[in-house]
Amino acid sequence: MKALTHTIAILATCFFSSITGQEAFHNFGNVQIHEQGAMGFHLDVINDGTFNQNLGLTGFYNYDGRLTVSGTEKPVFYDLEIDVDDDLYLEVAVGSTNFQEFINGRVITPRDQIMISLDYDNDTPYLGANDDRHVDGYSAVTGDLDFRFPVGDDYRLRPMAVERQAATNTARGAYFFEDPNNPNFFPxxxxxATFEPTLYGVSIFEFWDLNGAIETRVTLTWDDNSNLPTLVENLEDLRVVGWDTEQNIWVNLGNTGTIGDLDGGEIISAPFTPDAYTIITFGSSSELLDGDFEVFNAVSPNGDGINDTFIIQGLIAYPDNTVEIFNRWGVKVYEKSEYHKVQETSAGFAGRSNGRATIMQDNELPVGTYYYVLKISGRKSLSGYLYINR
Structure with missing residues (x-):
C-alpha cells in the first residue's frame, strides 16, 4: 500500500529527536489523530505522553530496516497497518481499536515481558497474517467475540484461538517453537515425562503460553514441523494438554474436535481456565501397546556396561519391530529393524546416528532429549522420550 503522510492534531508537545543516529518521533504531551486523519511513521516512535484517543489510519513503514515503538505509555491506534521490512519491534504495548493489517514484516515483542504485546482492543480484526507476517511474541485481545491469535515463532505462523467469553477480561498468548523441557523464557x-495417567506422551517440539482468568475452549494448530506422528497414529488419540501450575504435572485438557490430518490441522480442547496452566501443547491419551515393556530411556554411552545402549526389555516377544529415533526438530537420527537382536550390541542405539535423513553416519549426537517410536507389525506404535548423557 502507499505510505502515508500525516494529518494530526498536536494538542501539546512532541518533537523529532536523534536516537543512535536515527530520527525518532517523541511524544511527551498529547497527540491525537482525528477522524479522516492519517499518519505514517517512517522512523521510531517514543511515547511518553497521551497518544491513545486516535481515529483515522496509522501506518509504520520502512523498506530497508527495522522500526521500534518504545516509551512509558501505550499508544492506541484506530486503524493500524504495518509495512516494515526488518520488522516492527515493540518495547511498550501497542493497541488497535478498529482494524489492523500486516503488509510486510513481523511484530516482535519481548518474550520475557508478557505485558508488552500487540493488543486487539474492542474485538479488532486483522488481515494478512502468514509465516512472514505475524506477532512473534505476545498479543492480547479484549472484547466479546471469538478470537484467533496471529502468533508465531521466527518465520512460522501458529495461531491459537479462544472463545468469546475469554476475551471479556483480556486473554493474552504467544507461541514457542522449542522444547518445553528446556524453554528459553521461563524460569x-x-x-x-511427568503426566497424569490418562496421558501417554507430550510434545517436545512446541508449546503456547495462554493467560486468562475465564474458562474457555482453546483451538491449537499444527503443521508438519509439529511431528504429530511421533505422538499418535490417528487424531482420535490427540489431546490438548496443559502444565498444571499447582501440581507441576501435564494434565489432559481434552479433544472435542479435530480437522485436518497428521501433517496439518486443528484441535479443540475441553473447557478450562488458562491461568491454571503455565503452558499448553499436544499430547497423546492412547495406550498404544498391550505388551509388557520396560523402557530404559537413559543412554550413557561411556563404556561402563550400564545403559550404554537404548534398551527395551520384553521386545523379543514382538520380533517384527522397528525402532526410530528423532531429535527435537523431528529429524530422524536412527532407524533399525528387528531392534531386539541388536539393542545390546554395537548396532544398538548408543548416541550415534546411523546415517538417516540429514545426520551423517556415525555422527556423535549431542547430549539432550530425543524421541523414540517403536513400530510393531499389527499393533499401534509405542512412543516416548530418551535422554543421552555423556
Missing amino acids: KGFDT
Whole structure:
C-alpha cells in the first residue's frame, strides 16, 4: 500500500529527536489523530505522553530496516497497518481499536515481558497474517467475540484461538517453537515425562503460553514441523494438554474436535481456565501397546556396561519391530529393524546416528532429549522420550 503522510492534531508537545543516529518521533504531551486523519511513521516512535484517543489510519513503514515503538505509555491506534521490512519491534504495548493489517514484516515483542504485546482492543480484526507476517511474541485481545491469535515463532505462523467469553477480561498468548523441557523464557522446564495417567506422551517440539482468568475452549494448530506422528497414529488419540501450575504435572485438557490430518490441522480442547496452566501443547491419551515393556530411556554411552545402549526389555516377544529415533526438530537420527537382536550390541542405539535423513553416519549426537517410536507389525506404535548423557 502507499505510505502515508500525516494529518494530526498536536494538542501539546512532541518533537523529532536523534536516537543512535536515527530520527525518532517523541511524544511527551498529547497527540491525537482525528477522524479522516492519517499518519505514517517512517522512523521510531517514543511515547511518553497521551497518544491513545486516535481515529483515522496509522501506518509504520520502512523498506530497508527495522522500526521500534518504545516509551512509558501505550499508544492506541484506530486503524493500524504495518509495512516494515526488518520488522516492527515493540518495547511498550501497542493497541488497535478498529482494524489492523500486516503488509510486510513481523511484530516482535519481548518474550520475557508478557505485558508488552500487540493488543486487539474492542474485538479488532486483522488481515494478512502468514509465516512472514505475524506477532512473534505476545498479543492480547479484549472484547466479546471469538478470537484467533496471529502468533508465531521466527518465520512460522501458529495461531491459537479462544472463545468469546475469554476475551471479556483480556486473554493474552504467544507461541514457542522449542522444547518445553528446556524453554528459553521461563524460569524452569516442564518435564514432558511427568503426566497424569490418562496421558501417554507430550510434545517436545512446541508449546503456547495462554493467560486468562475465564474458562474457555482453546483451538491449537499444527503443521508438519509439529511431528504429530511421533505422538499418535490417528487424531482420535490427540489431546490438548496443559502444565498444571499447582501440581507441576501435564494434565489432559481434552479433544472435542479435530480437522485436518497428521501433517496439518486443528484441535479443540475441553473447557478450562488458562491461568491454571503455565503452558499448553499436544499430547497423546492412547495406550498404544498391550505388551509388557520396560523402557530404559537413559543412554550413557561411556563404556561402563550400564545403559550404554537404548534398551527395551520384553521386545523379543514382538520380533517384527522397528525402532526410530528423532531429535527435537523431528529429524530422524536412527532407524533399525528387528531392534531386539541388536539393542545390546554395537548396532544398538548408543548416541550415534546411523546415517538417516540429514545426520551423517556415525555422527556423535549431542547430549539432550530425543524421541523414540517403536513400530510393531499389527499393533499401534509405542512412543516416548530418551535422554543421552555423556
